[in-house]
Amino acid sequence: MILTAPLEFIGRNTLSFLAAIGRVTLFAIETLRQLFLPPFYLREFALSLLQIGWLSLPVVGLTAFFTGGALALQIYSGGARFNAEAVVPSIVAIGMTRELGPVLGGLMVAARVASSIAAEIGTMKVTEQIDALVTLSTNPMRYLTVPRVLAATLAVPVLVAVGDAIGIMGGYFVGINRLDFNAAAYLKNTVDFLEFWDISSGMVKGAVFGFIVALMGCYYGMRSGRGAQGVGRATKSAVVASSVLILASNYVLTEVFFNA
Amino acid sequence: MICLENIHKSFGNNAVLQGINVKVEAGNSLVIIGGSGTGKSVMLKCILGLIPPDQGRILVDGQDAEHAERDAFLARFGMLFQGGALFDSLPVWQNVAFRLLRGALKRSPAEAREIAVEKLRRVGLSADVANKFPGELSGGMQKRVGLARAIAAEPEIIFFDEPTTGLDPIMAGVINDLIREIVVEMGATAMTITHDMSSVRAIADKVAMLHNGVIQWSGPISDIDQSGDPYLDQFIHGRAEGPIEAIR
Numbered sequence: 001m002i003l004t005a006p007l008e009f010i011g012r013n014t015l016s017f018l019a020a021i022g023r024v025t026l027f028a029i030e031t032l033r034q035l036f037l038p039p040f041y042l043r044e045f046a047l048s049l050l051q052i053g054w055l056s057l058p059v060v061g062l063t064a065f066f067t068g069g070a071l072a073l074q075i076y077s078g079g080a081r082f083n084a085e086a087v088v089p090s091i092v093a094i095g096m097t098r099e100l101g102p103v104l105g106g107l108m109v110a111a112r113v114a115s116s117i118a119a120e121i122g123t124m125k126v127t128e129q130i131d132a133l134v135t136l137s138t139n140p141m142r143y144l145t146v147p148r149v150l151a152a153t154l155a156v157p158v159l160v161a162v163g164d165a166i167g168i169m170g171g172y173f174v175g176i177n178r179l180d181f182n183a184a185a186y187l188k189n190t191v192d193f194l195e196f197w198d199i200s201s202g203m204v205k206g207a208v209f210g211f212i213v214a215l216m217g218c219y220y221g222m223r224s225g226r227g228a229q230g231v232g233r234a235t236k237s238a239v240v241a242s243s244v245l246i247l248a249s250n251y252v253l254t255e256v257f258f259n260a
Numbered sequence: 261m262i263c264l265e266n267i268h269k270s271f272g273n274n275a276v277l278q279g280i281n282v283k284v285e286a287g288n289s290l291v292i293i294g295g296s297g298t299g300k301s302v303m304l305k306c307i308l309g310l311i312p313p314d315q316g317r318i319l320v321d322g323q324d325a326e327h328a329e330r331d332a333f334l335a336r337f338g339m340l341f342q343g344g345a346l347f348d349s350l351p352v353w354q355n356v357a358f359r360l361l362r363g364a365l366k367r368s369p370a371e372a373r374e375i376a377v378e379k380l381r382r383v384g385l386s387a388d389v390a391n392k393f394p395g396e397l398s399g400g401m402q403k404r405v406g407l408a409r410a411i412a413a414e415p416e417i418i419f420f421d422e423p424t425t426g427l428d429p430i431m432a433g434v435i436n437d438l439i440r441e442i443v444v445e446m447g448a449t450a451m452t453i454t455h456d457m458s459s460v461r462a463i464a465d466k467v468a469m470l471h472n473g474v475i476q477w478s479g480p481i482s483d484i485d486q487s488g489d490p491y492l493d494q495f496i497h498g499r500a501e502g503p504i505e506a507i508r
């Protein structure tokens with residue numbers, strides 16, 4: 001009895017973890033299937049684009065700006081150890097575009113968007129609005145999930161690109177004001193060493209992260225339990241799950257890009 | 261015609277429905293009564309497929325609801341939810357005209373709005389409510405907006421879950437008349453849940469009482485006062501003493 005208890009615990013949790021993966025996968029497949037079935041809800045899509053893309057700009061921009069600045073300082077102090085201070089502009093640019101822009105942007109969007117989607121859809125579920133949609137001949141997946149997932153998948157890469165630019169600008173500000181770089185040399189250094197793939201691979205990551213964020217928000221919202229507590233739990237789970245999935249898929253994507 | 265055959269539904273070990281058999285003829289009005297928590301709302305949701313029954317069959321015009329084509333099936337129904345279930349992100353008129361703004365019944369926004377305002381008037385709401393959001397309305401007003409939404413597309417079959425709860429007596433009378441009118445004039449089939457005995461008498465052709473997971477009594481409204489059923493008698497007279505326990 002006592003000896004098998006821990007095993008039981010591990011077994012039960014493993015099973016429920018696998019079941020959750022299965023449910024999320026089915027949810028994702030259903031979302032993709034509904035994407036191609038009419039009618040397409042344009043108004044919902046436009047609103048989601050505004051919510052997820054445009055209104056996330058300030059958060060993503062600020063995050064990128066301060067990160068770029070800090071990155072410049074760190075690389076300078078690291079580079080100074082082997083007289084390589086000159087690498088600051090190019091490493092800031094590469095670090096922002098390939099890694100920090102998409103990951104931090106994705107995490108900020110997860111905090112902002114996954115939570116609000118889960119809370120909104122969860123409240124709709126709890127107040128029977130999802131049931132009402134069904135009785136009004138509207139498929140909730142098509143009406144609620146598809147526009148949000150599509151909008152996030154398209155908007156987050158653009159956010160990432162804007163964040164990249166702002167992050168590089170943050171590094172530039174610190175570089176010329178604090179580290180006495182020459183402005184023209186800094187910019188030239190940035191542009192010369194930056195490759196198109198640095199930027200586009202980051203944007204591909206952004207698209208994947210956007211998909212994850214909206215999907216998790218919708219998934220947990222749709223499964224929300226009863227009452228305010230149910231919505232609260234759904235919101236928390238959506239943020240935690242999308243953050244972890246962003247970091248995990250970031251590693252996988254980086255590994256894939258690394259080998260390509 | 262709607263026909264429920266031996267419907268069972270449990271939530272965990274809470275056996276809510278334990279073999280429901282009901283029949284509603286087309287163009288008739290059935291009122292479902294029964295204690296709080298006996299599964300009246302669950303029963304309506306089973307018919308619409310919002311909650312899958314564990315056992316039993318639901319036939320609508322002889323067709324099994326489970327195998328029916330969902331869109332066409334649901335297009336025939338209108339439902340007023342107990343809690344209103346209004347979309348709080350949409351203004352009132354877009355709630356009412358929801359079906360008329362998209363899908364198979366789509367019309368121009370101006371036309372849809374006109375219909376919405378007309379339906380709002382029928383549930384006793386003035387046109388200036390149309391542009392408000394559900395959150396700005398009182399509970400009774402929300403209920404009536406839900407009612408307007410349920411009847412907006414003029415469905416053949418309409419379910420009303422407690423249409424007069426939270427309304428003042430005059431407004432309750434208006435709603436009772438409206439439901440009666442929809443059944444008599446438009447020939448709709450209606451199933452109404454209510455706790456309001458004056459509503460029962462105003463709306464019903466037939467009454468069914470749900471108790472302990474089964475239909476305890478059903479019959480025409482004219483028989484309700486001399487049914488000889490102790491459960492029904494206790495219920496309609498609201499007596500604390502009787503076979504139905506007060507604590508459930």
Ligand SMILES: Nc1ncnc2c1ncn2[C@@H]1O[C@H](COP(=O)(O)OP(=O)(O)OP(=O)(O)O)[C@@H](O)[C@H]1O
Nearest residue numbers: 271274276294295296297298299300301302303342
């Ligand atoms: N989604 C659900 N999950 C678990 N239990 C549920 C669910 N929906 C309803 N129940 C349970 O089923 C029972 C019947 O609920 P229902 O809402 O049908 O009652 P009702 O007859 O409509 O009562 P009232 O007159 O108070 O509205 C209750 O015990 C309720 O707890």
Ligand SMILES: [Mg+2]
Nearest residue numbers: 300301342421
């Ligand atoms: Mg109920």
